[in-house]
Each structure stands twice: as structure tokens, then as C-alpha cells.
Amino acid sequence: MARIAEAAVRLNRSTVPAGKLYPFGGFVDIGPVAKAPALAIILWRMGPGAVFPPHDHDPVDVVTLCLEGSCRAHHFEIEGPRPPHESRERFTLRQTLDLHMTPGRCSSLTRTRDYIHTFQAGPQGVLALDINTSLPGKGSFSFLDIQTEAVDAGQRLFKGNWKAL
Numbered sequence: 093m094a095r096i097a098e099a100a101v102r103l104n105r106s107t108v109p110a111g112k113l114y115p116f117g118g119f120v121d122i123g124p125v126a127k128a129p130a131l132a133i134i135l136w137r138m139g140p141g142a143v144f145p146p147h148d149h150d151p152v153d154v155v156t157l158c159l160e161g162s163c164r165a166h167h168f169e170i171e172g173p174r175p176p177h178e179s180r181e182r183f184t185l186r187q188t189l190d191l192h193m194t195p196g197r198c199s200s201l202t203r204t205r206d207y208i209h210t211f212q213a214g215p216q217g218v219l220a221l222d223i224n225t226s227l228p229g230k231g232s233f234s235f236l237d238i239q240t241e242a243v244d245a246g247q248r249l250f251k252g253n254w255k256a257l
């Protein structure tokens with residue numbers, strides 16, 4: 093993961109293929125630019141102020157690299173056991189990262205660290221690259237609702253629940 097992030101931040105922007113992006117969810121245009129066993133590289137673009145809702149990536153590790161524009165990245169972890177995606181019960185999340193991403197900056201997540209993330213595009217929008225490393229195990233993915241008001245601001249604790257988009 094660290095070596096992928098290290099390589100990502102040294103990436104020459106002009107070498108990234110344009111890719112074919114497809115609208116998804118009304119907030120992002122997204123599409124693959126390269127796939128190889130255990131690796132998928134996904135390009136995504138959002139307009140000014142658009143929000144990529146919070147979601148997890150189990151069992152995938154992800155490095156997100158900002159290529160153009162800017163965005164705010166927030167990462168979270170669930171306090172206690174991770175409820176199944178089918179559950180609609182509310183649980184507590186801790187915000188673990190709050191990053192202002194500009195070209196050349198990256199954020200990352202693993203199955204056990206910072207594994208829920210959300211992005212809000214800056215005033216010029218954002219173009220970013222996700223480098224996904226697939227890990228053994230059954231694939232699973234869900235969006236979440238996370239309350240904007242913290243239940244404990246000092247500890248960065250929030251309430252949330254899994255949801256379909």
C-alpha cells in the first residue's frame with residue numbers, strides 16, 4: 093500500500109489515459125483506465141461541489157490520487173463490530189482523516205484502516221484516480237448515511253447507517 097501510494101504521487105499526469113467515463117449516481121463520471129489481476133485503476137471526475145457519498149470497499153485496498161482540481165476527503169472507521177451491509181441499524185463511526193486533496197496528494201484505505209471514505213469536490217471540480225488492490229474474499233460494498241453533526245465533536249464520533257444509493 094505504501095509503495096503504491098509512493099509511486100502514485102510521482103505519477104506524471106500526462107501519462108494517465110483519458111479513459112471513457114460514465115455517469116453514476118448523479119454525482120460522478122467514472123470508468124476504468126486499466127485492469128490487471130488483483131489491480132483495477134479507475135478514473136473519476138466530479139463537478140464543483142459534488143459529493144461522492146461515503147462508502148466502504150471491503151475487501152479492497154485503495155489509493156486515491158488527485159490529478160486535477162481539488163477535493164476534501166473524509167475517512168471513517170466503525171466503532172465496534174462492523175454490521176452487515178443489509179442492516180439499517182445506526183452505528184457509531186470515528187472520523188480518522190480529513191484531507192484537502194490537490195494534484196499529487198493521495199489518501200488511502202485498507203480493510204482495517206480508514207476503510208470508509210467520502211469526497212467533496214472543490215470549486216473547480218476534481219479529477220482523481222483510484223488504484224484498487226483486490227484482496228482474497230467475497231466482494232462487498234455499500235454506501236452509508238453519516239449524520240453531519242457529531243455526537244462527540246472532540247472525539248470526531250458520528251452516527252450513521254448503511255444504505256442503498
Ligand SMILES: [Fe+2]
Nearest residue numbers: 147149154209
Ligand atoms: Fe471509494
